[in-house]
Amino acid sequence: xxxxIVRREITANILSFRFLMGLLIYFSLIVTxxxxxxxxYEDRLQSYQTAIRENExxxxxxxxxxxxxxxxxxxxxRKPELLSIFNEGVDKRQGNTVTVAHGYVPAVAEQHGSDNPxxxxxxxxxxxxxxxxxxxxxxxxxxxxxISREKEEGTLGLTLSCAVPRPMLLxxxxxxxxxxxxxxxxxxxxxxxxxxxxxxxxxxxxxxxxRILLIFLVSTLYVSLFFLIGLFLSTRTHRSSITLMFxxxxxxxxxxxxxxxxxxxxxxxxxxxxEEPYKEQAGEQWKKYGAEVKxxxxxxxxxxxxxxxxxxxxxxxxxxxxYDSGETVSASGFRSEExxxxxxxxxxxxxxxxxxxxxxxxxxxxxxxxxxxxxxxLLALNISRISPASVYYNAxxxxxxxxxxxxxxxxxxxxxxxxxxxxxxxxxxxFSSRRWFTTQFDEPFDLxxxxxxxxxxxxxxxxxxxxxxxxxxxxxxxxxxxxxxxxSFLRYDVI
Amino acid sequence: xxxxxxxxxxxxxxxxxRFVLTLILVMAxxxxxxxxxxxxxxxxxxxxxxxxxxxxxxxxxxKSSNLSELAVKGPGNLYKPPSPLTFIAxxxxxxxxxxxxxASSGSYGIGKTTPDFKFNYSWSANxxxxxxxxxxxxxxxxxxxxxxxxxxxxxxxxxxxxxxxxYDAISGERETGTLSLLMSNSVSxxxxxxxxxxxxxxxxxxxxxxxxxxxxxxxxxxSLVSLSGSEWARVxxxxxxxxxxxxxxxxxxxxxxxQFSNSSSSLLTLLLIWIVFVVLIPNTMGVxxxxxxQVSSRSEISRITKAKEEEIDNRHKxxxxxxxxxxxxxxxxxxxxxxxxxxYLNEHADAKSSINDDHLNKQFAQVxxxxxxxxxxxxxxxxxALESLAGTGFARHQRFIQQTRRxxxxxxxxxxxxxxxxxxxxxxxxxxxxxxxxxxxxxxIPKFSxxxxxxxxxxxxxxxxxxxxxxxxxxxxxxxxxxxxSDIK
Numbered sequence: 001x002x003x004x005i006v007r008r009e010i011t012a013n014i015l016s017f018r019f020l021m022g023l024l025i026y027f028s029l030i031v032t033x034x035x036x037x038x039x040x041y042e043d044r045l046q047s048y049q050t051a052i053r054e055n056e057x058x059x060x061x062x063x064x065x066x067x068x069x070x071x072x073x074x075x076x077x078r079k080p081e082l083l084s085i086f087n088e089g090v091d092k093r094q095g096n097t098v099t100v101a102h103g104y105v106p107a108v109a110e111q112h113g114s115d116n117p118x119x120x121x122x123x124x125x126x127x128x129x130x131x132x133x134x135x136x137x138x139x140x141x142x143x144x145x146x147i148s149r150e151k152e153e154g155t156l157g158l159t160l161s162c163a164v165p166r167p168m169l170l171x172x173x174x175x176x177x178x179x180x181x182x183x184x185x186x187x188x189x190x191x192x193x194x195x196x197x198x199x200x201x202x203x204x205x206x207x208x209x210x211r212i213l214l215i216f217l218v219s220t221l222y223v224s225l226f227f228l229i230g231l232f233l234s235t236r237t238h239r240s241s242i243t244l245m246f247x248x249x250x251x252x253x254x255x256x257x258x259x260x261x262x263x264x265x266x267x268x269x270x271x272x273x274x275e276e277p278y279k280e281q282a283g284e285q286w287k288k289y290g291a292e293v294k295x296x297x298x299x300x301x302x303x304x305x306x307x308x309x310x311x312x313x314x315x316x317x318x319x320x321x322x323y324d325s326g327e328t329v330s331a332s333g334f335r336s337e338e339x340x341x342x343x344x345x346x347x348x349x350x351x352x353x354x355x356x357x358x359x360x361x362x363x364x365x366x367x368x369x370x371x372x373x374x375x376x377x378l379l380a381l382n383i384s385r386i387s388p389a390s391v392y393y394n395a396x397x398x399x400x401x402x403x404x405x406x407x408x409x410x411x412x413x414x415x416x417x418x419x420x421x422x423x424x425x426x427x428x429x430x431f432s433s434r435r436w437f438t439t440q441f442d443e444p445f446d447l448x449x450x451x452x453x454x455x456x457x458x459x460x461x462x463x464x465x466x467x468x469x470x471x472x473x474x475x476x477x478x479x480x481x482x483x484x485x486x487x488s489f490l491r492y493d494v495i
Numbered sequence: 496x497x498x499x500x501x502x503x504x505x506x507x508x509x510x511x512x513r514f515v516l517t518l519i520l521v522m523a524x525x526x527x528x529x530x531x532x533x534x535x536x537x538x539x540x541x542x543x544x545x546x547x548x549x550x551x552x553x554x555x556x557x558k559s560s561n562l563s564e565l566a567v568k569g570p571g572n573l574y575k576p577p578s579p580l581t582f583i584a585x586x587x588x589x590x591x592x593x594x595x596x597x598a599s600s601g602s603y604g605i606g607k608t609t610p611d612f613k614f615n616y617s618w619s620a621n622x623x624x625x626x627x628x629x630x631x632x633x634x635x636x637x638x639x640x641x642x643x644x645x646x647x648x649x650x651x652x653x654x655x656x657x658x659x660x661x662y663d664a665i666s667g668e669r670e671t672g673t674l675s676l677l678m679s680n681s682v683s684x685x686x687x688x689x690x691x692x693x694x695x696x697x698x699x700x701x702x703x704x705x706x707x708x709x710x711x712x713x714x715x716x717x718s719l720v721s722l723s724g725s726e727w728a729r730v731x732x733x734x735x736x737x738x739x740x741x742x743x744x745x746x747x748x749x750x751x752x753x754q755f756s757n758s759s760s761s762l763l764t765l766l767l768i769w770i771v772f773v774v775l776i777p778n779t780m781g782v783x784x785x786x787x788x789q790v791s792s793r794s795e796i797s798r799i800t801k802a803k804e805e806e807i808d809n810r811h812k813x814x815x816x817x818x819x820x821x822x823x824x825x826x827x828x829x830x831x832x833x834x835x836x837x838x839y840l841n842e843h844a845d846a847k848s849s850i851n852d853d854h855l856n857k858q859f860a861q862v863x864x865x866x867x868x869x870x871x872x873x874x875x876x877x878x879x880a881l882e883s884l885a886g887t888g889f890a891r892h893q894r895f896i897q898q899t900r901r902x903x904x905x906x907x908x909x910x911x912x913x914x915x916x917x918x919x920x921x922x923x924x925x926x927x928x929x930x931x932x933x934x935x936x937x938x939x940i941p942k943f944s945x946x947x948x949x950x951x952x953x954x955x956x957x958x959x960x961x962x963x964x965x966x967x968x969x970x971x972x973x974x975x976x977x978x979x980x981s982d983i984k
Contacts, residue, residue, distance in 0.1 A: 121587035125778040263640035268535040272633040377636040
């Protein structure tokens, strides 16, 4: 019996004008969008590869290790996420290149290869936003008249006069509606995937396929929610035109307004604190560092480490900037062996101390970040969860690894890389070797052994775990509205 | 007769749910917009701006103790004043730089001792205009969002409502059979159509009018924001523009409605058009356009600059001629050395400046090109018109840059004329030793200002306004013809 209803509904849906329209909208939007975003991805991939090359170039130009301290610092580049084709998330706005040094713990990323930052004034949309906006609308449009229209036309009473239980009719309408919405989505999704596959830069790994499947499933869950909302509204009214207006109201409110409003309100109700006090604290620490270094040399009767050692052509460039401190030294010839070993010893002391202070300063900066911008972002994220559209976007972003959490993981990895680099410097005793400040050394100068940054992607299980809250919210809302529609339909006056 | 139909339509619309919906929505959004603007957005921006400009003034004051120092180090930071009409169109101002820097980019020193000569000089590079990407955005990690300004409320929400008001105007009457009944009276089709338009137009304008009134009441009640006469005039033009924009969607709705015999089909078609033109086109063109007009990357620009600077250095330093004759700081000063160094330093500053300006122009051309493409969408046209009138957005930023470039000449001219007054000066522009060492009266230094007059704002919006009006006329004709030729049953 259920299948008879489903079959009848599907036939009616497929023959309807809205099915044709839905197919047309999906197809044109999704295919063109995925094509455009694939090109965007190719550009970003190229600029990533250039950035990697430039980093290697810079490393190969290094002649003294102290250049890594200031003038030629190591860089960690973040590879553009392949799945950003489906969900751009914060991927584009957050930077993708991070500078690392023993005197600086990275906390922010800069943008490499953005040729025209002024283009940021144009917003862009991705597959997820298309689903967020268009699919929800179509979900409502397929469902709004499911019950109320039949009542208007009088066929509802007719159908129920047969031996059809009401739950079965509702379930049949749900299944049929979902099939007829998902079919065009699936078709255009597959067509879009084909378009992506034409790009020579794209090759999906099996975990990518898993993630794509999950994104598709979450999208279906989202559209199902709006279908159920439409169904529920349809069982609450007796005229389809009123259901339509209610549905549109829900759509405008939850899709267009709430997601924007939540962020806007958080930005204004809980503004960012001033960073100045933290910068001052950091400045104090650097002063303390400077004093300790000065003390060290005073005890030894010199002002600078190279004073005793250098014969000619010594130079120092150093800079302290808020949370950051670094120094590059060069010396070309020496007065005495004794002077050189003094310089080695003193740089060993100085740079190790700098690294320790950098860690302390990171704690200060971390306190600021956790207290202000990061807290604000999390608050905005949580408040925007009032709207299922935001919940859906967030879930898809986590699955595509373009959300804020993934970015924070990347930043954590860069700090891990700094620790590795520091360990390398300490293990090889580089601070206290001649290789630090001069090109005249006895030890071999081997740059290939310098640790390189390798980004580790989150496992699909990890992503799923982080997305579980959002997915559960979507599922719970689905169940809630199904029950709502069910109960309300049981009490519906069919004639 | 038209009024008869219009009044009937108005009465019908007023009792509908969609009217209540629009009224509540627009009122809530407009009030929210005004409250957020008055309570935090604008005060914060103004505070930031005055803090920034105060710092800039202080630094100029410090430099004014010595004309030559001021001449070399430049006017410092030039800030873009925030527009008090930002609540109408934010214009992505948070994503655009808030300042231009006219400062020296570094200090250098050279000491040389050879058997032939001894040379010692330290100097600051001559100032030039730099365009740092320093925006007023505080937190990059916030989720993406659109500001709820008028451009959003009217451009997106009200255009959607306009569709909901008209989708069934004709097709709905066809469905219920009242259309043929109506036409059996002695009314022309044109009268019916116009009557329906006027009815819908007035009923949708009423909530908008109430919303805007509430919005402006809150804003003018605040002591922080005070709108000048020119700004009120601009608000008036913006209201008219909004009315034109809404009528575009009303005519579109009537046109599509006249082509269908079934109201749900006309609704779907309208939603499709709305999504493509209001949501999709303004949002996908940015990525597309960047592929068409290529702009050199940052690293390429720094490579070009480096090469150019090396070329200048090589030319001037060939045979150590820059050092051989002496240093500008030598006592007593040698005028030819000062001239030579002025040439050398000017060339550096000019080279950097022209490469940089050229790069920025190319970036701007790319953005302008993208804007042209997005003008396929009436929502984008409307947004640009509002931005021009409100004095925000990209067009305004471009004007700001032009103003700073004009100010660059003004400032240089001022230094030259001030220097002419000092007899002890060598009158060589621009090296520290070549100019007067006397203090400058701070008040005589020209101040940077970037004021937007009604005239300029209107001129900036003329293109978009014309486009909107032509689009409205086009759709009006389409709707009339479409309705004339359509079957009434």
